[in-house]
Amino acid sequence: MQYTLTDLLQADQIVLDLQAADAEGVIRSLVDRLAANGAVTSAYADDVIAREQTFPTGLPTEPLAVAIPHADPPQVLRSAIGLAVLAQPVAFGQMGTDGSTQVQTRLVFLLAIKEQEKQVEMIGQLIGAIQNPGLLEGLTQAASPVAALQLIRETLQP
Helix, strand or coil, rough: CCCHHHHHHHEEEEEECCCCHHHHHHHHHHHHHHCCCCCCCCCCCHHHHHHHCCCCCCCCCCEEEEECCCCCHHHHHHCCCEEEEEEEEEEEEEEECCCEEEEEEEEEEEEEECHHHHHHHHHHHHHHHHCCCCHHHHHCCCCHHHHHHHHHHHCCCC
């Protein structure tokens, strides 16, 4: 089955103005959302946090940095994406480094893709989407998760 970003993101999987002390707190909050929707087990948080230590996912995109944490699919029950718009930036290790280079991240897209071979494809779609500065800024100003989802859908329409 072919997925798109908007197929896997639901309004109840979007958290606006999330307060988190660190990357682990953001990841655990998003996994809790996805677990409540039956998309992942709660153990997925530990898998994502462990993977983030070895393969950091922070991207220094402009005007706002983004992170796209994810892990292998054993704890994924159905493919889904969670989105957190952070109240204050949180440090994630920069992708392509050993993690010692930090990126002050405002948007976090947590990927939970059941079919491992589709992870790269979904990451590619997400990378394309986050290269739109208007989308990134718009998400930080969204009044509700429904408004954030609508903005994503309108921005990504073919």
